[in-house]
Structures are given as C-alpha cells and as structure tokens.
Amino acid sequence: MIPLTWDIVARGLGEIGRLLGIVAVIVVVLEALAYLILHRLLKYKYSLPFMLLLPALVGVMALIIYPFGFNIYLAFSNMNMFRFKDFSVGLSYGITNFLDVFRLPVLQKVTFFQLLGRTILWTVVNVVCHVLGGLGLAILLNRPMRGKGVYRTLLVVPWALPQVISALAWRGEFHFQYGFVNLMLERLGLRPVPWLSDPRWAFVAVVLVNVWLGIPFMMVVLLGGLQSISQEYYDAAQIDGASGWQQFRSITMPLLKPVLTPAVILGVVWTFNNFNVIYLVTRGGPMEGTDLLVTSMFKAVFEFYRYGFGAAYAMVIFVFLFIFSAVYLRLSGGFKGAWES
Amino acid sequence: MARVYLEHVTKKFGNVVAVNDATLEIKDKEFLILVGPSGCGKSTTLRMVAGLEEVTEGNIYIGDTIVNDIPPKDRDIAMVFQNYALYPHMDVYNNMAFGLKLRKFPRAEIDKRVKEAAAILGIENLLKRKPKELSGGQRQRVALGRAIVREPKVFLMDEPLSNLDAKLRVQMRAELAKLHNRLQTTIIYVTHDQTEAMTMGDRIVVMKDGFIQQVGAPMEIYDHPDNVFVAGFIGSPAMNFLDAVILREDGDLWVDAKSFRVKLPLTRFETVGEYIDKEVIFGIRPEDIDDKDFVPNAPPDRIVTADIDVTEPMGSEVYLYATVGPHSFIARVDARTTARDGSSHQLVFNTDKAHLFDKKTQKAIR
Numbered sequence: 001m002i003p004l005t006w007d008i009v010a011r012g013l014g015e016i017g018r019l020l021g022i023v024a025v026i027v028v029v030l031e032a033l034a035y036l037i038l039h040r041l042l043k044y045k046y047s048l049p050f051m052l053l054l055p056a057l058v059g060v061m062a063l064i065i066y067p068f069g070f071n072i073y074l075a076f077s078n079m080n081m082f083r084f085k086d087f088s089v090g091l092s093y094g095i096t097n098f099l100d101v102f103r104l105p106v107l108q109k110v111t112f113f114q115l116l117g118r119t120i121l122w123t124v125v126n127v128v129c130h131v132l133g134g135l136g137l138a139i140l141l142n143r144p145m146r147g148k149g150v151y152r153t154l155l156v157v158p159w160a161l162p163q164v165i166s167a168l169a170w171r172g173e174f175h176f177q178y179g180f181v182n183l184m185l186e187r188l189g190l191r192p193v194p195w196l197s198d199p200r201w202a203f204v205a206v207v208l209v210n211v212w213l214g215i216p217f218m219m220v221v222l223l224g225g226l227q228s229i230s231q232e233y234y235d236a237a238q239i240d241g242a243s244g245w246q247q248f249r250s251i252t253m254p255l256l257k258p259v260l261t262p263a264v265i266l267g268v269v270w271t272f273n274n275f276n277v278i279y280l281v282t283r284g285g286p287m288e289g290t291d292l293l294v295t296s297m298f299k300a301v302f303e304f305y306r307y308g309f310g311a312a313y314a315m316v317i318f319v320f321l322f323i324f325s326a327v328y329l330r331l332s333g334g335f336k337g338a339w340e341s
Numbered sequence: 342m343a344r345v346y347l348e349h350v351t352k353k354f355g356n357v358v359a360v361n362d363a364t365l366e367i368k369d370k371e372f373l374i375l376v377g378p379s380g381c382g383k384s385t386t387l388r389m390v391a392g393l394e395e396v397t398e399g400n401i402y403i404g405d406t407i408v409n410d411i412p413p414k415d416r417d418i419a420m421v422f423q424n425y426a427l428y429p430h431m432d433v434y435n436n437m438a439f440g441l442k443l444r445k446f447p448r449a450e451i452d453k454r455v456k457e458a459a460a461i462l463g464i465e466n467l468l469k470r471k472p473k474e475l476s477g478g479q480r481q482r483v484a485l486g487r488a489i490v491r492e493p494k495v496f497l498m499d500e501p502l503s504n505l506d507a508k509l510r511v512q513m514r515a516e517l518a519k520l521h522n523r524l525q526t527t528i529i530y531v532t533h534d535q536t537e538a539m540t541m542g543d544r545i546v547v548m549k550d551g552f553i554q555q556v557g558a559p560m561e562i563y564d565h566p567d568n569v570f571v572a573g574f575i576g577s578p579a580m581n582f583l584d585a586v587i588l589r590e591d592g593d594l595w596v597d598a599k600s601f602r603v604k605l606p607l608t609r610f611e612t613v614g615e616y617i618d619k620e621v622i623f624g625i626r627p628e629d630i631d632d633k634d635f636v637p638n639a640p641p642d643r644i645v646t647a648d649i650d651v652t653e654p655m656g657s658e659v660y661l662y663a664t665v666g667p668h669s670f671i672a673r674v675d676a677r678t679t680a681r682d683g684s685s686h687q688l689v690f691n692t693d694k695a696h697l698f699d700k701k702t703q704k705a706i707r
Contacts (some may be wrong), residue, residue, distance in 0.1 A: 013686070014459070022475070060584035080462055211614075231426075232422050232424055232426035233426055233428060235391075235393050235422065235426065236393075236422060236426040236428070236487075237428075238393065238412070238413045238414060239391060239392075239393075239413045239414065239418065239419060239420045239440075240414070240439050240440035240443060240487075240491075241443040241444050242414070242441055243414075246443060250428070251428065251441070253427075254430040255430065257430075263665075312523075329704070
C-alpha cells in the first residue's frame with residue numbers, strides 16, 4: 001500500500017478544489033445565460049424563480065441525471081474486466097446484457113428470480129416489522145408517562161448510530177462461539193445457532209439487524225403523526241361509544257394515513273435497496289444465500305467486473321421500484337392528506 | 342331524559358383544584374347553563390358529567406345511578422364540542438351515524454334517524470360532504486346532528502357557538518332554544534358568554550375559580566346577584582362599582598361617594614342597618630343611570646352632574662362614559678340625549694335598583 005503523504009493529500013484536495021471550481025463556473029455561466037435569455041430577451045415573468053432553481057438543477061444534473069444517463073449508456077456496452085478501455089457500444093450488446101440478467105446466474109449460482117423473491121420477502125418482512133414495531137412504540141410513547149424523554153432517546157439510538165458501526169457490531173454479536181446472541185441462548189439452555197454459516201439463519205440474522213435499525217425511524221415518524229391527532233376526536237369517539245380498539249381503527253389509523261403512506265413508501269424503497277446491512281453483516285454469504293438484488297448487482301460490477309451487464313441489471317431493478325412506487329401512490333391516494341377528499 | 346345531580350364534586354389536577362365541592366341539581370328537561378371566565382372549572386364540570394374526566398371526590402348521578410365509574414359510552418349522553426370534533430375522514434352522514442353503528446343499530450333505523458336529524462337541522466343536502474367542505478355554521482349543525490341522532494338522556498354542550506361569527510351565533514342561539522323545546526331533553530351548556538347564558542338557559546350557574554358562585558333563573562341572577570363577581574359578570578355593559586359610605590341623616594339614607602351623594606330608598610333601612618357609616622361597594626347597572634332630560638320629576642337628591650368623557654351611540658341608545666371626581670362609570674341613556682364628549686351633564690341614579698355589597702366579603706347586602 002502506498003503510504004499517505006502530504007503530497008497525496010494536497011493533490012487530492014487540489015482535485016476536489018478544481019472540481020468545485022468547475023461546478024461554480026458552470027453555475028455562474030448558466031445563471032448569466034438565464035438572466036440574459038429569460039429576463040432580458042424574453043422578459044419572462046418567472047425568470048427569477050428559474051434562476052434561483054438553477055444551482056439545484058446543476059446539482060441534480062451532476063449527481064442524478066448524468067450518472068443515470070451514463071448508466072443507460074453502459075447498459076448498451078460490452079464493458080468488462082477484459083474490455084475496460086476498448087469497449088464498444090451497440091444495441092446488440094444491450095439486448096444481450098438485458099437477456100443475461102434473466103437467463104444466466106447473476107453471480108456464480110444465484111439467479112435473478114431467486115434474488116427477486118428473496119428481496120421481496122426481505123422487504124415485506126422488514127417493512128411489516130418496522131411499521132408494527134414503530135407503531136406500537138409510538139403509541140406507548142404517546143401516552144402520558146414518567147421518563148418519556150429518556151425512553152424516546154434510548155429508542156432512537158439505533159437510528160442515530162452510523163449504520164456501518166452497528167452493522168459491524170451485530171456481525172460480531174452473531175459470531176458462533178463468542179457472539180452475545182449465542183452466549184445468551186446457551187444461558188437460556190438453548191442450542192447455539194449457526195447464524196453466519198447457515199444460509200437460512202444468516203437471512204434471519206440480517207432481517208433481525210435491519211428490523212432493529214429500521215424501527216426508530218418509523219417510531220419517530222408515527223409518533224409525530226399521532227401527536228398531530230387532536231384529543232377531541234378521541235373524546236368524541238368515546239362518547240359515541242367506541243372501545244379502545246374501535247378508536248384505533250376508526251380514528252387513529254385513518255388520521256395516521258397521510259403520515260404512514262409516505263413512510264411506508266420510503267421504507268419499502270430503502271429496504272429494497274438496502275446494501276449496508278447485508279454487505280457488512282454477511283457479505284451476501286454464505287453461498288450467496290443472503291444476497292439481495294442490490295448487493296448482487298454491486299458484486300457483479302465491482303467483484304466480477306461485468307460493467308455492461310451490471311448497468312443493465314441496475315436498470316431492471318430501477319424499473320421494478322418505479323412501478324411499485326407509481327402503483328402504490330395511485331392505489332393509496334398517495335400524498336393526499338386525510339383532510340382532502 | 343333524566344336529572345343530573347352533582348354531590349360535593351371536587352376535581353383536582355395535581356395540586357390545582359379545578360372544581361371545588363360543587364353540589365348542583367339539573368332537573369329533567371332543564372336547559373342549564375354553566376357560565377364563567379376561562380379557567381373557572383365549567384368545562385371540567387361538563388367533562389366529568391361526560392365521563393371524560395375522573396371525579397376526585399364526590400358523586401355524579403345521571404337519573405338515579407351513580408356514574409362515577411361508568412365509561413362515557415354507557416352514560417347515555419351526547420356531547421357537542423367547541424371545535425365540533427367532526428371526524429375529518431368521514432362524510433356528514435357517517436359522522437352522524439358513527440355512534441349508532443358502534444351501538445349496532447339496524448341499518449334502517451340509523452338511516453331514519455340520520456335523515457330525521459338532518460331534516461330538523463336543515464342539512465339534508467350536505468350528507469355526502471366531508472367536514473372540510475362545510476362552513477363553520479354547517480359544521481356546527483352536523484355536530485348537533487351527531488348528538489341528536491343518539492337520542493340521549495342528556496346533551497352536553499361545550500361552548501358550541503364560540504367559533505361562529507356574531508350574526509350566526511345569534512341565529513344559532515335561537516335555534517338551540519327551539520331545539521330544546523322540540524326535543525324536551527336535559528341540556529347542560531357551557532359558555533363564557535353571559536349573553537348566551539342570559540338568553541338561552543332555564544337556569545344559570547355562575548362559576549369562578551372552581552367554586553359555584555350562584556345558581557338561579559337568568560333574571561333572578563341579573564336582578565339579585567349574590568356577590569360582586571356575579572354582578573359584574575352578568576350584564577353588558579357590566580355593572581358600575583363605586584366605593585362609597587352609607588350615611589344616615591335626618592332619617593334619610595344616603596350613599597356618599599365623596600364627590601357626590603345620592604339618596605337611597607327608605608326600604609333599605611332594614612338591610613343596611615349595620616353598615617351605616619361604613620364603607621361599602623355601591624353597584625348600579627348602566628341602564629339604571631338615566632339622562633335627567635328624559636326623567637320627568639326626577640328627585641333632586643338622586644341627580645348627579647358628571648363629566649362626559651366619551652359617548653358611544655349604539656343606535657337605539659347611547660352609552661355615556663362619565664366621571665365624577667375619582668369615579669368613572671357607564672350610563673345607558675336615551676338615544677336623543679344632548680350629552681357630548683367633554684361636556685358636563687346631569688344624570689339620575691335610580692337607587693331603587695342599586696346594589697350594595699360588603700367591602701370585605703364582596704357579598705350582597707340584603
């Protein structure tokens with residue numbers, strides 16, 4: 001390994017500075033153009049809003065649109081380890097790449113449809129546990145009680161820790177011989193579980209970790225939603241004769257929907273795309289048994305060096321998520337509030 | 342239809358006593374108003390009857406049953422809330438039907454009752470709408486409708502008109518009174534507005550700082566307030582209070598406010614005996630101070646010359662903001678008065694209607 005010297009640091013910072021300088025120049029030039037064309041030439045009513053939006057637009061272009069476009073370009077190429085610089089682009093390469101996603105093992109043995117099924121199972125189990133756990137805790141925290149602030153703080157800790165750290169910590173705790181989980185199981189008189197060496201148990205382990213990580217976010221969001229529901233509705237429902245469960249079903253759930261819907265969509269997208277937990281706890285192993293779509297895509301690109309194929313694979317995953325979000329938004333009334341008809 | 346009885350009811354929130362030893366009987370079919378400034382305990386009292394707050398001490402009866410430990414849904418009451426508390430995700434029909442559905446009423450019966458109530462309130466054309474598509478007055482009617490369909494023993498209303506504009510409030514006041522005649526149910530109505538209290542109730546309960554100050558028919562309370570607080574709270578503009586001394590001279594009784602004195606009727610002799618030569622609070626309502634020009638044969642010993650600071654013409658009458666020495670007071674006089682801002686004018690104190698209060702206890706001297 002090359003030792004990190006001041007020279008390298010300086011060169012790195014210089015490169016970053018140059019890049020930022022280029023971005024700044026682009027923004028200034030675009031602003032000037034917008035001013036001249038929209039304001040001076042066309043005398044457009046909304047020229048100021050457009051000028052104010054421009055810097056953000058440049059950011060979106062640089063960070064989302066350009067990489068997205070470049071990904072499509074790569075998907076139609078045969079770029080891989082052997083053709084890194086002299087790759088060629090063409091429709092036939094693209095078709096081959098997209099067909100390969102479905103007909104060949106994505107990695108060594110696991111296929112796309114296995115991964116898709118596993119990812120859907122992973123997403124459903126996780127999001128259901130996040131919502132149920134988060135809702136339960138939010139309801140408990142929404143009651144008047146002593147030491148509420150302390151509980152709330154403690155419950156948010158998994159979310160506040162960097163995911164890398166908690167995931168690596170969990171990896172240690174699932175160690176067969178020395179991990180906390182097995183030690184506790186043995187204390188309880190149970191047999192130790194081969195958490196990281198059996199594919200099924202490994203899947204259970206990553207689900208447990210991700211549930212633990214994801215509950216606080218749901219809890220915080222739903223607690224906010226619960227607190228915005230006026231006590232008067234519950235008073236009125238009590239007098240109307242609603243039991244606790246009926247109040248929950250007829251008042252809490254419908255009034256929580258405007259908060260719950262976006263949270264579930266975000267939760268599904270994040271969980272579907274989750275990379276950290278899988279990669280850090282099990283690396284997708286053992287025997288590709290815990291790989292999801294996203295981790296296998298990463299491996300296909302950066303461990304198997306199949307760039308063109310990986311880009312096509314990424315497009316396929318994107319299409320799935322896009323369809324899900326669109327359908328869910330349409331079906332659930334999406335981001336509409338409870339107050340809207 | 343039932344009587345409600347509060348027996349030495351106390352409610353504490355931690356160390357704060359919200360309602361202090363309240364004993365009160367609300368008769369069957371009575372329209373009773375709980376009135377007082379904010380924080381006086383009137384809403385807490387209502388919420389205890391509803392079962393939304395627990396009673397700290399004492400008993401609440403609805404009919405002949407003690408309801409202290411009976412949950413709201415089994416008390417056979419309905420409540421109208423200040424902000425209406427209409428369920429935002431249900432349309433008007435379902436808002437009104439919700440309580441009946443939970444009570445497993447047959448569908449046809451629910452439909453019949455909702456439609457009847459909607460007809461009474463004139464909201465038949467709104468049944469499909471969501472609360473946010475309604476105006477304040479319409480929401481108010483739906484909230485009433487939700488209570489009516491239940492046909493409860495007792496209606497509880499917590500400042501139901503306070504979110505309406507002035508004109509609508511006057512209209513709904515009359516409609517509520519009409520509704521009471523029609524439904525013939527017990528209504529307990531909380532308000533901070535003394536006009537609502539005066540105009541709507543069979544009886545009024547005036548509360549302050551958790552204590553019941555006085556209970557009585559509106560005019561009884563208006564004409565014979567028990568203490569300075571009730572006297573000042575009921576009536577608009579409020580009663581004038583002046584520090585004065587009671588004097589006895591040549592067999593006559595006088596109220597001496599230092600800068601002026603007026604004669605009291607001799608009938609007061611019996612009651613003021615022990616207060617002669619002592620300081621009292623002299624209370625007189627604005628309408629009991631008249632412009633001398635419109636009182637033929639005004640006795641000279643009741644006439645006071647006052648400086649008029651401001652005149653407020655109300656159309657049918659004029660309010661005069663007057664000063665005599667250190668005392669300021671309001672007079673409600675005939676609209677034709679010639680009094681002008683900054684002028685001096687002769688006013689007549691109708692001392693037959695004067696109120697006298699003990700300076701220490703603030704209680705009425707009777």
